[in-house]
Amino acid sequence: MNRPKLIVFDLDLTLWDHEDASRLTPPYRREGSVLIDSKGERLALREDALDVLVKLKSRGILLAVASWNEPRVREILDALGISRLFDVICIEPHPNKEVMLKKILNHVRSRGISVKPSEVILVDDNPMHREHAEKVGVRFVQFGKDIRRLSDLLSLVE
Numbered sequence: 445m446n447r448p449k450l451i452v453f454d455l456d457l458t459l460w461d462h463e464d465a466s467r468l469t470p471p472y473r474r475e476g477s478v479l480i481d482s483k484g485e486r487l488a489l490r491e492d493a494l495d496v497l498v499k500l501k502s503r504g505i506l507l508a509v510a511s512w513n514e515p516r517v518r519e520i521l522d523a524l525g526i527s528r529l530f531d532v533i534c535i536e537p538h539p540n541k542e543v544m545l546k547k548i549l550n551h552v553r554s555r556g557i558s559v560k561p562s563e564v565i566l567v568d569d570n571p572m573h574r575e576h577a578e579k580v581g582v583r584f585v586q587f588g589k590d591i592r593r594l595s596d597l598l599s600l601v602e
């Protein structure tokens with residue numbers, strides 16, 4: 445199996461514990477890795493998320509987001525202070541991650557970086573996206589099943 449060059453993360457129930465970040469209402473207040481919206485609803489990054497993202501990046505792995513959400517959810521990544529860790533952020537209001545993966549690959553390639561689909565992993569809690577990933581030749585890792593913790597990804601890039 446190819447060592448991955450690019451890892452693409454889902455957000456809801458993968459990178460954080462909230463099931464639908466589009467439901468949150470700004471302005472947000474941040475307490476460490478927890479965000480609280482104007483109605484008191486909380487969203488917490490997975491405990492090991494920041495550490496794993498930083499480690500992957502330090503090992504030269506490109507990082508991206510592919511999320512089925514309203515585009516304004518980008519503000520949540522900003523408020524959590526983690527937007528800067530991602531090379532590409534794709535947040536679109538539809539479930540077709542095949543389309544998002546293609547956009548992400550095109551974006552990376554437009555920067556002159558060669559990445560084959562077989563060198564890409566999509567990490568997502570929702571098994572319906574396996575089909576989307578496999579259609580474009582991207583490996584699917586189901587969070588909560590194939591891996592229990594984000595830090596399990598680190599063994600894939602040693």
Ligand SMILES: [Mg+2]
Nearest residue numbers: 454456457569
């Ligand atoms: Mg999800």
